[in-house]
Amino acid sequence: MSHLSATDNDAATSEPESGGSIQQRTYGLLREMIEDGRIAPGEKLLEAQVAKSFSIGRSPARIALAALCADAFLTESEGRGYLVAGKATSACAGKIATLDKLELAGEPQWQKMYAAVERELCTRVLFGSVRITEERLAQYFDVSRTVARGVMARMHSVGTLSKDKGGHWVAEQVTAARIGHLFEMRRLLEPTALKHAAPHVSRAWLQAVRDKLVYQIAQDRRGAVEMDEAETDLHIELLSHCPNKEITIALARTHVLFVPTRYLGDPYLQIPGQLINYAFTEHLQVIDALLAGKPDQAAQILQDHIREADTRWMLRFEIVSRMRQPELPSYLTQL
Numbered sequence: 001m002s003h004l005s006a007t008d009n010d011a012a013t014s015e016p017e018s019g020g021s022i023q024q025r026t027y028g029l030l031r032e033m034i035e036d037g038r039i040a041p042g043e044k045l046l047e048a049q050v051a052k053s054f055s056i057g058r059s060p061a062r063i064a065l066a067a068l069c070a071d072a073f074l075t076e077s078e079g080r081g082y083l084v085a086g087k088a089t090s091a092c093a094g095k096i097a098t099l100d101k102l103e104l105a106g107e108p109q110w111q112k113m114y115a116a117v118e119r120e121l122c123t124r125v126l127f128g129s130v131r132i133t134e135e136r137l138a139q140y141f142d143v144s145r146t147v148a149r150g151v152m153a154r155m156h157s158v159g160t161l162s163k164d165k166g167g168h169w170v171a172e173q174v175t176a177a178r179i180g181h182l183f184e185m186r187r188l189l190e191p192t193a194l195k196h197a198a199p200h201v202s203r204a205w206l207q208a209v210r211d212k213l214v215y216q217i218a219q220d221r222r223g224a225v226e227m228d229e230a231e232t233d234l235h236i237e238l239l240s241h242c243p244n245k246e247i248t249i250a251l252a253r254t255h256v257l258f259v260p261t262r263y264l265g266d267p268y269l270q271i272p273g274q275l276i277n278y279a280f281t282e283h284l285q286v287i288d289a290l291l292a293g294k295p296d297q298a299a300q301i302l303q304d305h306i307r308e309a310d311t312r313w314m315l316r317f318e319i320v321s322r323m324r325q326p327e328l329p330s331y332l333t334q335l
Contacts, residue, residue: 021060021229021232023060023067026056026064027064027067029102030065034073034074034084039097039099040086040089040092041084041086041088041089042092042093042094043083044083045065045074045082045083045084045097046080046081047062047081048061049096050064054102055101059215062208063212066202066205068082069202070202070204070205076204084097110150110151114151114154116141117137118155118262119263119266119269120329121155122259122260123266123326124325124328126173126174127325128173129334129335130170130332130334131332131335132152132169132170135148136330137331139331159256179310183254183310183313185251185253186251186257187306190239190251190302190306191299192244192247194238194239194290195296197239197240197241197242198295198298200241200242203291206287206290209287210284210287210288213280217281223265224262225262227276227280228258228261228262231258231261233283234286234302235255236258264276268316271312271313271315271316272315275312279305285305286301
């Protein structure tokens with residue numbers, strides 16, 4: 001099972017490798033290359049090589065390689081890098097693998113559309129419930145209805161959209177009560193999931209996540225992209241190692257809380273910058289406790305972190321209460 005599980009495997013595109021985070025896409029592409037023999041057993045993969053070949057940063061390359069190692073597609077080399085698992089021929093043993101040049105960080109059309117609609121909905125549901133119309137959505141973005149339908153289906157899979165009794169697609173209003181209930185679920189389940197997951201998480205993966213957090217804190221790089229990655233690493237990727245799948249299935253309902261994090265620059269979805277700094281520090285403390293072999297301490301830090309995250313999320317209601325709702329785009333109708 002992949003240690004870089006995507007939120008949803010049904011991509012709204014005919015190019016499955018374009019879905020998910022950059023590290024997920026890197027993982028998927030490298031795994032495919034290993035499985036179909038383009039990268040042979042015994043050949044070596046280097047972090048810098050993967051980053052350069054795929055035009056991505058070293059952090060996602062490092063995390064993808066660590067995940068492939070954890071899933072037994074790679075083994076750590078005695079020197080640097082990773083060796084492809086399996087019986088190696090003398091010609092391949094220790095040879096640096098050849099990777100095609102790919103712009104993996106490129107963003108396909110449907111993904112740009114998805115981000116725009118997701119951001120719009122995140123703002124709207126703070127004011128009230130809205131209905132989304134497939135035909136108007138396709139017209140607004142000048143895409144086929146098939147693409148629009150795929151985007152809406154993907155949003156449904158992660159809980160952003162649902163269907164009302166009449167079969168219409170709607171995004172229901174987010175209330176303080178609902179947010180409170182979701183955070184209560186997280187406080188109850190995530191610390192337990194973390195303790196269960198701890199024995200199954202590779203040290204290489206944890207160290208890669210720690211290195212990324214330390215770099216981002218030191219360089220003051222804690223924007224929406226970095227925050228989204230940090231939330232995904234800790235609350236989704238790490239906890240996916242929990243062997244109790246009933247817990248992880250239940251927690252999937254709370255992942256909708258992370259969506260506004262992708263749009264911290266939005267005037268309606270922002271939270272104060274200093275509070276974001278605190279969140280990164282809290283994430284680092286959890287990872288450090290796990291690396292120190294103290295899962296109980298990590299679970300307690302995580303529970304405190306979730307309590308603080310609840311407070312940070314609720315600030316959005318205070319912010320929008322002082323703001324006027326912008327005009328609705330043509331594909332949305334206020335309910």
